[in-house]
Amino acid sequence: MRIFQGVDIVEISKLKQVILKNEDFVSDIFSEKEIEYCLSKRNPYIHLAGRFAAKEASLKALGIGMSGTGIDKAFKEIEVVTGPSGKPELYFSGWTENISKKKSINQLTVSISHSENYAIATVILTGQDTV
Numbered sequence: 001m002r003i004f005q006g007v008d009i010v011e012i013s014k015l016k017q018v019i020l021k022n023e024d025f026v027s028d029i030f031s032e033k034e035i036e037y038c039l040s041k042r043n044p045y046i047h048l049a050g051r052f053a054a055k056e057a058s059l060k061a062l063g064i065g066m067s068g069t070g071i072d073k074a075f076k077e078i079e080v081v082t083g084p085s086g087k088p089e090l091y092f093s094g095w096t097e098n099i100s101k102k103k104s105i106n107q108l109t110v111s112i113s114h115s116e117n118y119a120i121a122t123v124i125l126t127g128q129d130t131v
Contacts, residue, residue: 001127001128002103002126002128003126004061004062004103004124005061005124006058006059006122007057008054008060008121010052010118010120011117011118012045012117012118012119015045015052016045029052029075030051030075033079033081034048034051034079034080037081046119050080050088050119050120050121053112054088054090054123057121057123058078058123058125059074061123061124062100062103063103073095074095077092077093077095077097079093090108090123091108092108100125103125105125105127106126106127106128
């Protein structure tokens with residue numbers, strides 16, 4: 001078994017400033033489901049920051065970080081949705097899904113937490129050993 005892990009922390013006020021200065025930021029980074037969920041909350045910035053941290057943690061777990069070919073679309077290809085129990089669930093599509101298949105990843109786990117000032121996410125990807 002192979003395990004890949006990534007973690008990221010986001011200062012909520014800084015992300016809020018970016019969002020307020022760039023009207024396309026939210027639609028460029030988040031899926032419709034993510035936007036709908038976050039905007040339904042009393043303070044959407046906390047939830048947007050948590051999902052942004054999860055996306056960055058996912059890129060770190062995949063071993064690509066914030067650089068590389070295809071990175072411009074990667075944020076929308078990583079989607080964090082809320083499952084029936086309220087637990088966040090992580091999904092990859094497109095380029096990020098292709099990378100996860102090359103690494104034989106078959107399980108994606110995400111945990112998000114936030115305080116008044118920060119949101120943090122950790123991602124663990126589990127894959128089969130390749131021989």
